[in-house]
Amino acid sequence: MIRFNQTTKTFYLRGKDYAYVMCVGKAEYLLHLYYGTAIRESDAEYLAEKVGSLQDAACADGGRDLHANELWSEYPSYGRGDYHEPCVLIERKDGALMSRFRYVSHEIKKGAPDVKGMPHVRKADETLTIVLKDDFSSTQIYLHYIVGETSEVLVRYTEIKNVGKESFYIKKALSFALDLPDQAFDLFRLEGNPTAERAPEITPLGHGVTKLQSLRGASSHQMNPFAALLRKKVTETAGECYGVQLIYSGSWQITAEVGNAGTVRLQGGINETAFCWKLGAGEMFTTPQVTLCYSAVGLGGLSRGFADFLRECVIDPKYAKQIRPVLVNNWEATYFDFNYEKLFPIIDEAAKLGIDTFVLDDGWLGKRNWDDSSLGDWFVNTEKLPQGLIPIIAHCKEKGLKFGLWFEPEMISENSELYRLHPDWAIGKQGQTPCRGRNQLVLDFSRREVVDYVFGVMSKILSENEISYVKWDMNRSMSDFFSSALAAEQQGELTHRYILGVYELAERLKSAFPHIFFEGCAGGGGRFDAGMLYYFPQIWTSDNTDAYDRARIQWGTSYCYPVSAMSCHVSACPNHQTGRSVSLQTRGAVASLGATGYELDLSKLSAGEEEEVKAQIAAYKKIEPLVLSGDLYRLSSPFEQTYFCEMLVSKDKTQAYVVGEQLRADPNGYYKESYLRLTGLAEEKLYFIEELNITASGAILANFGLLLPHLPDYGSFVWHIGEVK
Numbered sequence: 001m002i003r004f005n006q007t008t009k010t011f012y013l014r015g016k017d018y019a020y021v022m023c024v025g026k027a028e029y030l031l032h033l034y035y036g037t038a039i040r041e042s043d044a045e046y047l048a049e050k051v052g053s054l055q056d057a058a059c060a061d062g063g064r065d066l067h068a069n070e071l072w073s074e075y076p077s078y079g080r081g082d083y084h085e086p087c088v089l090i091e092r093k094d095g096a097l098m099s100r101f102r103y104v105s106h107e108i109k110k111g112a113p114d115v116k117g118m119p120h121v122r123k124a125d126e127t128l129t130i131v132l133k134d135d136f137s138s139t140q141i142y143l144h145y146i147v148g149e150t151s152e153v154l155v156r157y158t159e160i161k162n163v164g165k166e167s168f169y170i171k172k173a174l175s176f177a178l179d180l181p182d183q184a185f186d187l188f189r190l191e192g193n194p195t196a197e198r199a200p201e202i203t204p205l206g207h208g209v210t211k212l213q214s215l216r217g218a219s220s221h222q223m224n225p226f227a228a229l230l231r232k233k234v235t236e237t238a239g240e241c242y243g244v245q246l247i248y249s250g251s252w253q254i255t256a257e258v259g260n261a262g263t264v265r266l267q268g269g270i271n272e273t274a275f276c277w278k279l280g281a282g283e284m285f286t287t288p289q290v291t292l293c294y295s296a297v298g299l300g301g302l303s304r305g306f307a308d309f310l311r312e313c314v315i316d317p318k319y320a321k322q323i324r325p326v327l328v329n330n331w332e333a334t335y336f337d338f339n340y341e342k343l344f345p346i347i348d349e350a351a352k353l354g355i356d357t358f359v360l361d362d363g364w365l366g367k368r369n370w371d372d373s374s375l376g377d378w379f380v381n382t383e384k385l386p387q388g389l390i391p392i393i394a395h396c397k398e399k400g401l402k403f404g405l406w407f408e409p410e411m412i413s414e415n416s417e418l419y420r421l422h423p424d425w426a427i428g429k430q431g432q433t434p435c436r437g438r439n440q441l442v443l444d445f446s447r448r449e450v451v452d453y454v455f456g457v458m459s460k461i462l463s464e465n466e467i468s469y470v471k472w473d474m475n476r477s478m479s480d481f482f483s484s485a486l487a488a489e490q491q492g493e494l495t496h497r498y499i500l501g502v503y504e505l506a507e508r509l510k511s512a513f514p515h516i517f518f519e520g521c522a523g524g525g526g527r528f529d530a531g532m533l534y535y536f537p538q539i540w541t542s543d544n545t546d547a548y549d550r551a552r553i554q555w556g557t558s559y560c561y562p563v564s565a566m567s568c569h570v571s572a573c574p575n576h577q578t579g580r581s582v583s584l585q586t587r588g589a590v591a592s593l594g595a596t597g598y599e600l601d602l603s604k605l606s607a608g609e610e611e612e613v614k615a616q617i618a619a620y621k622k623i624e625p626l627v628l629s630g631d632l633y634r635l636s637s638p639f640e641q642t643y644f645c646e647m648l649v650s651k652d653k654t655q656a657y658v659v660g661e662q663l664r665a666d667p668n669g670y671y672k673e674s675y676l677r678l679t680g681l682a683e684e685k686l687y688f689i690e691e692l693n694i695t696a697s698g699a700i701l702a703n704f705g706l707l708l709p710h711l712p713d714y715g716s717f718v719w720h721i722g723e724v725k
């Protein structure tokens, strides 16, 4: 619900359990008043009178502008008395940078805007657009607020228009700002590395600016484009949290600033470092969208709010809740070293086990036998596969499997036909030795001809072969930020234009090949973000497939992504990344908490393992609806406890599925009893736990719990729970 009160000049936005209130102050500034637990519309008037008038006192127009520092601003600018970080920096022809934006008008429309060329919220009930105009430059700003009445998430983004006759430069254009009238928060973020993605970290927020960011041209392993302000001592089930997540996959920033005016300012969007966008007369610049999620019931509520929103409003509805193919990928089975003789037995075995799709990974193209050549040469490596892909696809078909193929569309190897033809298509300065990453360079996707070329070569393969699945990989960070095609004054546009090129290619391929299921990947989970999820319903979570480490990685990822978005594979033992030996049972249990698959040489399974995998796949297919649409409850943290434990619960609370992994055997555990509380069930319902043959009420399960088994290192259990009618 979105309402405007003409008398108090107050905007009241109401989602599922939150309210967001703003007003237009006496000097026509757009002021923030409230964000939190849903209050009534009439309460907005109180806020406007009490809070709004205090802010007004601090900002009478003209000479008292320096008091802008005390304002709670909806879109702060630079140079007129607000000494916190601004959202926007406009550089005019004479070099002047100051702006003063004031309210001009607003509009409330049904639905969500269709933003062309960028991932965006697909549906909503209403959108409020507030127009602000700069007193000093020819800049007009459109602030958008998108509300779904049954959603916990408020979506925001900003458009900047040049309404003058001369171009100017945008040196910073964030998507949103949120000034909260309080400073007693901790800052929560998901930091990481390849093979250790999205580890939760909570630190007290001190005075000054804390900047979370990626400068890598991708959202990155290093830090996920997400942050949350948490009340002190927030738990999974209690306490206030304000989460923000960017629907963006390029270089980004989120800052939290504790200033000297009693507030904390949270803001974010495109990374301002080296960003500069030339905006011509009449042109509009659109920022990425961000999602704000408020939870009064702790981190669990925050995660479920984000997960529901992504499944309902961002992920392609055609796939969001559709049963996913269980696949086998040959990467860890063969790496680059494969031929028909090695692949066929894997396919044969996959068919016996009930696997749906065989995916051929890296090494099938050009002359690629290692990671030092051929990216860009998207034709079959006939030294390795003399008859091309046809015999593999035919073999899959004969065995009842579908076929999937790996691509790394955004990259180019110096040792490739493409590079020999178009060296300037690589990002970097000609004549200046580039930084290589995994022996490769990044293609300049800010150039239309490059995107067109890659679309052409990929389309050829995808239309000439029966391919139902594509794994879209991306294996290095960007460096040498220079495009041979951009004018000097537009080099600051490169990274954003690059990601727009990536989005364009994804969009074109998806509409040209609507039957193909695309999975995202970036050297593991290096581009796991809501922007990518708009195009790819699932993303490879990490190259680390060790079920011990995966418990942590999947736990961390679940703070702001649904489990259905996490691609999770059972791999070989000992694990290739860590050397750790974990039972097939545990590897299967942990991988069942996501879009499951296999990544090992299936032809080497023993008869016993074969039976076990068959049973795992059959069991997974039964609980898959919970993976796709259930609510996740994190029960025991792998970062804090010796047990990792998560539960998926159906929306109607009639079914649940629990996975537990003993991360470290606890000898003391034999002398004490530890109970696991199953929060998330309906307390008034009666449940049967299949594996334990126990019947108990939801109230007992939530408030007393079930005895945890004492298991050796990496031992695991699963519990299937159903309502007893």
Ligand code: DGJ
Binding pocket: 331, 361, 362, 406, 473, 475, 521, 522, 523, 524, 525, 540, 542, 543
């Ligand atoms: C990185 C991915 O994360 C792996 O799964 C695999 O596809 C390799 N790239 C192939 O080069």
